[in-house]
Amino acid sequence: MRLLIAFICAFGLSACADGSSSFPVTSATQATLDESVSLVRLDAENISAFNRDVSPPQRTTLPGPAKWNYIVGSGDILSVLVFNHPELTMPAGPQRSAAETGFRVQSDGTFFYPFVGQVQAAGLAPEQIRANLMVGLAEYIADPQLEVRVAAFNSQAINITGAVAAPQRLPLTTVPLTLIDAVNAAGGLVPEADPAGVTLQRNGRTYRVDLEGFLERGMVSNNPMLGSGDVVFVPARTPQEVFVLGEVGRPSGIDLAGEALSLTQALARQGGLDELRADARGIFVFRSGSDNMTVFQLSVESPTGFLLGTRFNLEPGDVVYVTRSPRQRWNDTILGLLPTVGAVNTTNTTVEGL
Structure with a gap:
């Protein structure tokens, strides 16, 4: 709020009797602006500097593995299938799943397997467990052939x-x-x-x-x-609004929602300029910096101004203001005085008739 008040004082905005705001439109009236206010008149030569993405995506700095290999941990349940030796394979059956009949890796990282005893599993891939079991079973079975799978993944999660x-x-x-x-x-x-x-x-x-x-x-x-x-x-998206005010069809805010929105698009969305009331010289975009205010001025006295506006991208927090034309301000003043003049005339007529 303090920044807004300071800006109003610096920019020289003056309130008229009807509550509207008056903006310096010409170079002569803008010469008295405070040094903290930077005025940029948009034209064909400088417009390209403002035709850029509002917030281009950034590549993450998160380091990650080039490939994935699941490592068994405590709580995982392993299924061991020994080919041609059904006595060493616990069948799942229709009533029991492989997870229910498998071997659970204990908190010490091992599981018990017949003949072999305690087998280390935590910290190893299933292929490594399979190789160790083949060595252990070789003392009891000639050339054992087996498969080790993870029946239930319980140790690792996100x-x-x-x-x-x-x-x-x-x-x-x-x-x-x-x-x-x-x-x-x-x-x-x-x-x-x-x-x-x-x-x-x-x-x-x-x-x-x-x-x-x-x-x-x-x-x-x-x-x-x-x-x-x-x-x-x-996260949930926070509103990223720009505000379109002044002599437009529907003054209100517009949520950018991450999209690139040009000045001309914003004006068109809000019903365009009020042709009878707007000053085509005075389309302003106010953009607040850390310690200063930048004001962009666009003139649409000719259609090329609207073309330039399609190349000026708005940023969250921008305030677009379309000023009222001097002629319309004068007309509004006259219209405001007419009821008062009418009332005076009526009073005079009544007094004369007494």
């Missing part, structure tokens, strides 16, 4: 929360899980989600992952492979 349909814990399996896979498994993004602001916590650090950059620009690095313990948070 969490996804925030603006998704079903926040939840997702177990990691032998199939790699990417960020977009996790979002889809959680029911997808809700309408108010902000995919550009996704954060991922890993090993005590928080990384920003612009998922929108992957969805719209194909940035593969912004769809990273997830690892055990990762926490994904999808």
